[in-house]
Amino acid sequence: MADLHLDNVSKSFGTLEVIRNVCLDVAHGEFIVFVGPSGCGKSTLLRLITGLESVTGGRIFIGGVDVTQVRPSDRRVAMVFQSYALFPHLTVAENIGFGLRLAKRPAAVIRQRVDAVARTLRIKDLLDRKPGQLSGGQRQRVAIGRSIIRSPEVFLFDEPLSNLDAALRVLMRLEITRLHNRLQATMIFVTHDQTEAMTLADRIYVFNQGRIEQSGTPMDLYNSPSNRFVAGFIGSPAMNFLPGKVEQTGDHMMLKIGSTRLRLDQSFTSVSHREISVGIRPEHLRVVESSAGHVRAEVEIIEELGAEVIAYLQIEGISDPITIRLPPQRHVVPGQQVGVRFASEHFHLFGSNGTRLC
Numbered sequence: 001m002a003d004l005h006l007d008n009v010s011k012s013f014g015t016l017e018v019i020r021n022v023c024l025d026v027a028h029g030e031f032i033v034f035v036g037p038s039g040c041g042k043s044t045l046l047r048l049i050t051g052l053e054s055v056t057g058g059r060i061f062i063g064g065v066d067v068t069q070v071r072p073s074d075r076r077v078a079m080v081f082q083s084y085a086l087f088p089h090l091t092v093a094e095n096i097g098f099g100l101r102l103a104k105r106p107a108a109v110i111r112q113r114v115d116a117v118a119r120t121l122r123i124k125d126l127l128d129r130k131p132g133q134l135s136g137g138q139r140q141r142v143a144i145g146r147s148i149i150r151s152p153e154v155f156l157f158d159e160p161l162s163n164l165d166a167a168l169r170v171l172m173r174l175e176i177t178r179l180h181n182r183l184q185a186t187m188i189f190v191t192h193d194q195t196e197a198m199t200l201a202d203r204i205y206v207f208n209q210g211r212i213e214q215s216g217t218p219m220d221l222y223n224s225p226s227n228r229f230v231a232g233f234i235g236s237p238a239m240n241f242l243p244g245k246v247e248q249t250g251d252h253m254m255l256k257i258g259s260t261r262l263r264l265d266q267s268f269t270s271v272s273h274r275e276i277s278v279g280i281r282p283e284h285l286r287v288v289e290s291s292a293g294h295v296r297a298e299v300e301i302i303e304e305l306g307a308e309v310i311a312y313l314q315i316e317g318i319s320d321p322i323t324i325r326l327p328p329q330r331h332v333v334p335g336q337q338v339g340v341r342f343a344s345e346h347f348h349l350f351g352s353n354g355t356r357l358c
Contacts (some may be wrong), residue, residue: 002048002076002153002186003028003062010238018044020210021058024153026188031180034190035197036207036233045207046156049188050079063153078147079156082163084139085130086146093127096145105136117145120182121175137168141175149185157189173199194234198222203327206230228277228354237310238284239348240322244278246349253292255344260295262344276357280324280350286341287311287332291346293339297322298305299332313340 004026011019025160026032034042047053047078049060051072059068067075071246086095094101096117097110105113118124121141131139140160157176161169177200180187189200197204198218204219206213206229214226218234225231231239244257246264253264257278290296297313300321309326324340332338 004154004186004188005061006049007047007059007061009045009048009060010056011041011048011053012056018210019048019056022210024104024205024212024215026186028186029184031177031189031200031202033197033201033204034188034207035194035204036192036213037276038192040207041210042192042207043158046079046158046188046190049154050077050156051075052079076153077156078150078152078154079158079161080140080143080147082159084131084143084163086139086142088131090130091127092123092129092131092134092142095131095142096127096149098146099150106183113149114145117149120148120179121145132199134166137172137175140164140172144176145180148179153186155185155187157187159191160189161191162193169196174198187330195236199235202291204234206233225279225348226356228279228350228356231279231348231350231356235281235326237323239279239281240278240285241320241350242278242315242318242322244276244349245275246276255347257342258295262294262342264344264347274357275352277350277352277354279350280346282323284311284343284346285322285324286343287313287324287326287330288339288341290337290339292341294342295340297338297340299334299336302332302334304328313338315340 005024006024008266009019009022023044034045036042044053048055051070055068059066062075093114097114100110100113111126118127121144123138123141126134126138161172164172168188173196180354191197201218203215203217204221205215208229214221221230221234225234242257244255247254255262255264295315297315299311300314301312303310307328308326309330311326311332312321313324314321
């Protein structure tokens with residue numbers, strides 16, 4: 001396996017700039033996830049790495065070798081697509097071994113390699129079946145097997161789970177994690193699903209409009225987002241954002257949210273007298289009696305999920321509802337008047353341009 005380095009890589013289609021001077025490094029054996037909304041350029045970047053698209057600017061290195069102008073077949077990478085792209089008239093064994101047959105490898109070698117890959121993916125009993133006889137998860141394993149058999153230096157996954165149902169997506173996430181642990185391979189996984197990103201990645205790159213907004217471990221991004229875009233994209237349910245203003249009253253810093261004021265420590269002095277956006281995650285809010293809250297709110301919608309309850313509340317004086325994660329034993333009903341208390345030590349403050357202030 002190998003490391004990967006992108007040096008100021010750009011891609012334009014005519015006047016449309018899709019990838020904008022991207023620099024990143026992936027270490028040998030790392031599992032990296034590119035995450036971002038649809039159209040942010042993450043899949044295009046994957047195609048640039050494979051050579052299926054040519055770069056407009058910059059260079060791509062795999063294992064220390066400049067492969068920017070190297071043909072896709074010579075880059076030692078393998079890509080698993082969103083669609084399975086299996087040959088319907090071939091068996092599972094023939095689909096997995098297709099690349100080796102094209103390379104004119106001996107039949108005995110192909111059989112041996114196909115059997116080894118099938119054991120790794122736990123599909124040995126499916127080798128004689130056709131794709132039409134397989135479930136979605138089984139087809140995805142075959143598509144992955146077709147990539148493994150080539151012994152690539154880098155594995156690339158382009159939203160491979162998006163066609164699966166929710167339960168099967170969870171199972172396939174586990175399978176891909178097990179596969180990475182067994183192979184210790186360098187893997188890059190593209191998704192728009194931040195839950196997939198959080199559960200799979202060693203490190204995450206968050207993309208927006210062709211640029212990297214932030215990179216880091218899942219918990220780094222969750223706990224210390226660099227801007228409002230990352231804060232709102234990473235985490236489910238998403239972070240709440242409330243309009244606020246920091247004011248200095250005597251020796252104290254005060255945060256005004258709606259009609260209430262909360263005392264802050266002196267580390268917030270630098271944002272005094274500024275209109276800001278206050279971010280706080282659903283688990284850092286608490287529902288209390290109406291008279292005991294920092295603010296009053298009305299329960300609008302309840303989602304009972306078994307292990308937890310997600311409540312959507314409307315705060316007095318604020319247009320957008322907030323989301324709160326509650327334990328299952330906390331019983332609230334739509335229309336109920338409640339108080340909401342903030343864990344101010346978990347506040348994230350963002351300026352009008354979305355950058356994090358503190």
